[in-house]
Amino acid sequence: MRLREGDFIETLEGFIFDVKGFSHPPDRVIAYLRYVPDEGGSRVRLGVKYRKVYRLKDREEFLRQNAPIYIFRSPVFNMEMQGVPLDRIKRVYNPQLKVKQLIAMGVKDRVEENALEFVKLLSVKSGIPVDGIGLSGSMLVGLHNENSDIDVIVYGRENSLKVYRALEELMNEHGEVKPYNFDELAELYEFRSQDTSIPFKAFLKVEGGKKTQGKFMGRSFFIRFLHDWNEVYEGYGDKVYEPMGFCTIRAEVSDDSESIFTPCRYSVSNVQFLSNVKINPAELREVYSFRGRFCEQAKTGDIIRVSGKLEKVTDLNGEYWFRVVVGGDRGDYIIPENFLKDV
Numbered sequence: 291m292r293l294r295e296g297d298f299i300e301t302l303e304g305f306i307f308d309v310k311g312f313s314h315p316p317d318r319v320i321a322y323l324r325y326v327p328d329e330g331g332s333r334v335r336l337g338v339k340y341r342k343v344y345r346l347k348d349r350e351e352f353l354r355q356n357a358p359i360y361i362f363r364s365p366v367f368n369m370e371m372q373g374v375p376l377d378r379i380k381r382v383y384n385p386q387l388k389v390k391q392l393i394a395m396g397v398k399d400r401v402e403e404n405a406l407e408f409v410k411l412l413s414v415k416s417g418i419p420v421d422g423i424g425l426s427g428s429m430l431v432g433l434h435n436e437n438s439d440i441d442v443i444v445y446g447r448e449n450s451l452k453v454y455r456a457l458e459e460l461m462n463e464h465g466e467v468k469p470y471n472f473d474e475l476a477e478l479y480e481f482r483s484q485d486t487s488i489p490f491k492a493f494l495k496v497e498g499g500k501k502t503q504g505k506f507m508g509r510s511f512f513i514r515f516l517h518d519w520n521e522v523y524e525g526y527g528d529k530v531y532e533p534m535g536f537c538t539i540r541a542e543v544s545d546d547s548e549s550i551f552t553p554c555r556y557s558v559s560n561v562q563f564l565s566n567v568k569i570n571p572a573e574l575r576e577v578y579s580f581r582g583r584f585c586e587q588a589k590t591g592d593i594i595r596v597s598g599k600l601e602k603v604t605d606l607n608g609e610y611w612f613r614v615v616v617g618g619d620r621g622d623y624i625i626p627e628n629f630l631k632d633v
Contacts, residue, residue: 291376293319295516295552296426296443298383299374303327303357304338306431307374310580311553312517313526318362318373323349325433333433340433345485346618367531383431385424385443393420401509405429405440408506411467412442416456422449426514440511447551450515454550457501457513468505470497482583488623495629500586502550514552514582534600538564539574539614540627546590553578554585556594556624567600574600574612577624581617587624595630598622 293299297309299321307321314320323343325333331341343349353360353372360378364371389409397403405425413420427441428434444453460467470478472494479493488496497503502513545557555578561571577596579585588594598616616622 291319291379291382292519293321293382294519296385296424296441296514298324298426298431299379300381300383300431301360301374301378302380304380305357305360306340306433307360307372308426312519312522313524313528315362315364315366315373315526318375319379320364320371320373322346322372323353323360325428325431326352333428333435335432342428342433347485366527366529368533385426385430386421386445388425388430389420389423392425399436401429401434401436401438401440404507404509405442408440408511409442411460411506412444412453412456415460416449416452418444418449418452422446423453440506440509442511442513444513444515446516446518447521449518450550453513454501454515457504461501461504466507469500470504474505474510485620486583486617486622487620488625489630492625492629496587496625502582502585512582515550515585516552528606530604532602532604534569534602534612535567536565536598536619537567537600537614538595538597539571540564540593540595541574541577543588543590543592543594546588546592549587549589550585552582552585553580554582554587556588558594564595569600569612573610574614576613577616578613579616579624584616584624588626593627594624595627596624 293309294312299307304327306325308324309321311320325340325342327338328341329339331339333340360372361370362373392402392406397406409423422445424443426443428438444450461469475494475497539561541558541561543556544559548555555576557576561574596614598614599618601613601615602610603613604610616624
């Protein structure tokens, strides 16, 4: 069973999880809780009400209290994670199949209509086939409402770069694809600040220039760019990740070529530790995040401030280096230093 970022899983109890990353243990899939059946929930599917669980902390607390089987300690990441054992999987939801379904069977509402129109527009403008694009999020599992966003997945490096360039052109054409305006960014800030803390002025500067998010026909969209299976070379256990505590650094981005992808990575150099960490700064190679909100945070040549979890990475040959992982704690951030001026 090959599952990856953007796929969803439904368990025997009816819990719905979203898959994270590409590599998983042999007995389960790393995935994080998203929806749970709840009589007080606002989402309805086939007569069953569901509640969306937003914050990472709330997801963990729910599982600890109600279904601890979905929390496990990974010997690869050396931490507790959420994951679904293979024998607890009732159904798998695939974003590419969702697009095919909408094309073959037709749309049921305005949200699906907007989403399919957006997919077709991206396909035509970028020149990539429609089957290189998927629809994820609430729509994938039939739990969207009239205010739902459009969650798009683009598969493959070349496809992703073409769609990214197409988005730049579309946003400059002042048509139906628009970047967020000030009020929309302020609303996004209020939502994100639940589990990511960053000064408002810096948030505006970072988020305002992003192409992976915006509005299509007045509806919010978010696009995740993923490598395709033939571009993924690391299997579960090929490297071991050892948490070393939290740190704050100042560094130069030496390569941003992976910054639009999920997970995203920024190669860094000229690292300075701004917190009390006793390792060689030259051994810290990258800033990494599994969360899409940290894509497009910085460009090559930017001097950035980063706060996150320090990890030691060791490969099968025993070679090791360090990275900072951002997104697991509310205080984590990646901010270009020049955006912090006058904040």
